[in-house]
Amino acid sequence: MSQWRRLMTKGKGRKIRKRRKRRKKEKEEEEEEKEEEEEQQQQQQQQQQQQQQERGASSRLLMFCGGKNCEDSKKRQLFATKTDGNMTTTFVPLVPKNLGHPPVQWTAAEVKAWLKFCVEEFSLSPICTTRFDMNGLIIIIIIITIIIIITIIIIIIITIIIIIIIIIIIIIIIIIIIKTLIALQPL
Numbered sequence: 001m002s003q004w005r006r007l008m009t010k011g012k013g014r015k016i017r018k019r020r021k022r023r024k025k026e027k028e029e030e031e032e033e034k035e036e037e038e039e040q041q042q043q044q045q046q047q048q049q050q051q052q053q054e055r056g057a058s059s060r061l062l063m064f065c066g067g068k069n070c071e072d073s074k075k076r077q078l079f080a081t082k083t084d085g086n087m088t089t090t091f092v093p094l095v096p097k098n099l100g101h102p103p104v105q106w107t108a109a110e111v112k113a114w115l116k117f118c119v120e121e122f123s124l125s126p127i128c129t130t131r132f133d134m135n136g137l138i139i140i141i142i143i144i145t146i147i148i149i150i151t152i153i154i155i156i157i158i159t160i161i162i163i164i165i166i167i168i169i170i171i172i173i174i175i176i177i178i179k180t181l182i183a184l185q186p187l
Helices: 002-065 108-121 136-184
Strands: 079-083 089-093
Touching: 108 136
Parallel strands: none
Antiparallel strands: 079 089
16 A cells, blocks of 8 residues: 555656646746736837927927027927828918017017918908007016916816815705704604
């Protein structure tokens, strides 16, 4: 009987060793697959980041330089990009060619010229330019003021919503307290 046991344990030992080797190989293969997947994901992320950086750099370059030589500040022109379904990008000028300098320096006549240009370029409804008898600095101050007012209004609305939610929660808590007090009163 002892020989038979030895033979059985040897056979089991071989099987166990084979199983361990198989499991070890499977784990190594899984780890290699995971590493390859991680490398591929990292490469894809790097490619996406590079593409975004290239897009951002080119759009910033066009915005600040107008697609022209940056050193020639008199010829600067701002562009907007339009991308259609086929991923082709076209550049639409936002400022007429004669208004290449910053809007802060515009005169009243240049502001009116810009308004007329925008109406024609973007198919807007006609605007009475006599209402805009102001220079570029005043226009920018008005725009900044409008942005600040809109921001304040949004903050006030959010605050009111939060206050309403708090009031509703307080009312619900009061109702729960009243119901529990009524339930605890002896009949």
